[in-house]
């Protein structure tokens with residue numbers, strides 16, 4: 604039975620700022636706010652997707668959650684434990700609860716290692732299991748991802764792209780994680796096998812109650828897998844809420860434009876295409892006020908150019924950061 608009462612992942616006011624030189628002949632520095640004040644939670648057995656254009660800060664968020672990068676401010680809690688405050692054995696135990704599956708299964712698997720050793724790596728690192736128990740567990744997770752236990756003796760090059768992604772998923776699954784970060788998990792795969800892998804993620808979530816943090820450019824993947832969706836723009840969340848509601852009725856002008864440009868993944872999601880002018884502004888020199896105002900087709904006046912809108916929810920609808928609401 605999945606405990607859905609408390610969040611598996613809680614991100615509180617998370618920020619990552621970088622100091623960069625302001626010029627070749629200057630000692631002055633500028634602050635780049637790659638991520639600035641993100642908060643969200645993911646319950647057991649649920650998926651939250653982070654969406655937005657390249658450069659909006661999604662990758663920096665996942666790196667901080669996995670503790671591959673430090674934070675400037677805020678907290679990342681997994682099962683109530685602060686990921687950036689733990690050390691030694693406590694940190695190793697927490698790392699087993701958090702795993703990741705990346706875009707390219709070929710680059711994430713060492714070609715010189717047998718599948719058995721690749722999948723067993725997290726268990727070997729803990730040093731707590733016998734070889735026999737490890738082999739048993741490896742066989743179980745290979746079966747869970749649709750491979751045969753005897754394929755543990757093979758090398759990655761003996762498998763197809765889809766099968767290699769199944770091996771990467773087995774590696775993530777072997778330590779019984781609570782949370783898996785899925786970073787573009789199907790975008791490097793042939794279209795014909797994407798749906799098989801997406802179905803596998805759903806089946807594993809249902810069977811083991813795993814939570815996913817999904818980063819995907821493809822909105823059809825997001826629509827299919829995510830229970831919640833958070834739309835990011837220049838390091839901040841501009842809209843967050845249940846996936847069904849955000850896809851059917853996007854409120855923020857940026858969400859409207861982003862979703863209108865994508866092929867609908869569901870008949871309810873057909874929206875008139877909105878063409879955005881200009882590029883994503885540089886985080887080195889973000890616009891004052893609402894960061895989206897230079898491109899916004901629904902700007903309502905000086906307030907948009909001077910005041911940053913707070914992320915707020917009205918009448919039980921998804922929370923949105925826009926002065927229109």
Ligand code: SF4
Pocket residue numbers: 855856857893894895896899900901902903907912924925926927
């Ligand atoms: Fe557009 Fe103003 Fe809303 Fe920003 S606050 S998204 S500029 S309407």
